[in-house]
Amino acid sequence: MNSRKDELAQRRFAKLVNQLKAMMTANLRPEYRGFYGQLILDRDAVTDLGELADLRRAARAAGRQLGWHVRTNVAINPRHH
Secondary structure, three states: OHHHHHHHHHHHHHHHHHHHHHHHHHHOOHHHOOOOOOOOOOHHHHHHHOOHHHHHHHHHHHHHHHOOOOOOOOOOOHHHO
8 A cells, every 4th residue: 555655756756747747848948957936836726736846846856857957936025824
C-alpha cells in the first residue's frame, strides 16, 4: 500500500512539474534561459496547483529540466492578508 501512495505522489509531482514547465515556456523567453523574467502566480493559481512547498520544489525541478536558473519567492500582499 505504501509503495502505491509513493507512486501516486510521484505521478502527481511529475504532472505538476510538467504544468509549471509549460507555464514557464509559454510566459518566459527561452533565449534568456529563465533569466530576466518572472512567472507570477496569484493566490488562486497556487491554490489550484497545490501546496506551496510542493509548487516551489516542482518549479525548481521544471527549471532544471529546461536548463534554466530558477529562484522561487513568496510575496504576501498586505491588502489581501
